[in-house]
Amino acid sequence: MRLGGVLASLLFLSACTVQPVIPPGEPCVAEGFTVSDDFDGARRGDCQVMGIDKVYLYIRPENKPINDSPWFAFRIDPAEAATAEIVLRYEGGHHRYVPKVSYDGENWEAIDESSVVTERRGRIATISLPLNGEPVYLTAQELVLPSDYEQWTRRMAEQTSAEMFVLGESANGRPIRLLQTGSANSDVLFIIGRQHPPEVSGAFAFFAFAETLLGNSELAVRFRERFRIVAIPLLNPDGVVAGHWRYNTGGVDLNRDWGPFTQPETTLAGRLLETLEASGHQVRAFLDFHSTSRNVFYTQDENFPTDPPGFTNTWLENAAARLTEYEFDNSQNPVSDQANGKNFMYRRYGIPAVTYEVGDETDRALAQDAARVFAEELMQLMLEQSY
């Protein structure tokens, strides 16, 4: 901060000890810049102007208790300040994501970690963001919104053999889309994504994985001759638009609602499975894409054998042999009573059912390259089975 800025801040603070709180939805106007949350996926929370180029933002979850996935996303429109000092004050969570910056909402970069200082064990994070006069988005992760999914899904339907369907609507009336190919085949590979709104690195993997399944390689063509692919890229569009940390707008973690199916979004997935069963289809493998602190696959341990036996271990070993840079764990666990997609699919069908987790900050290109390898090895191994 310039000396003038320091003096101005001191004068400003001495004039009033408690700054007014600007609620979400209203532009927060400091002399140096304005912080807005008027776009899909935004989450800014209450704002207090603490100086000409300094604001406090109160980053709160939609519900408590909640997973520590503190999503934030807002836009800074510069006026005269050369640097914005943004103090994120987390409630119900801790600083987790390396903030991402974009000037166009399309291209994103992680900010230099040295420009973020955390205090109180991550309850407070102060970001010093240089401003160049252009409006800039500052977000926990890249914005990957329902509009992006729609574009991608339509492109897949136009450019590949996949057909797009609308399965139904979310609680707030947004379409839940399905991509499907090989509907004459009775054996099904079922993949799903974005049950949890902030989990964007998993979304990047999902796109690359699905594109490989739907691609023109000899392997993919052969796979689609043998298998039906069913893909739901975005199960929680309302949560994404609302900038939620975890839940849908019904206040439910969708990945704890498989079996109960109390929510419109999970109900659609449950009905899809019933329709597949009623028409004589057999789901043979299930993958659910997420993000967490590292690259890891959550799978069944040896006390919970799958049909085919040992399939997941072989798949991941085959992929690992080809992946030199992408490190990941195969976390084999007993099947618990938790009503997540993986457990539900295992209990219902006895199949390999996997939660595919990508690290929050895993390089996006690396995650996508790896996803292509995982997709190829999965197709190869499924083709080798005698279902």
Ligand SMILES: [Zn+2]
């Ligand atoms: Zn998740």
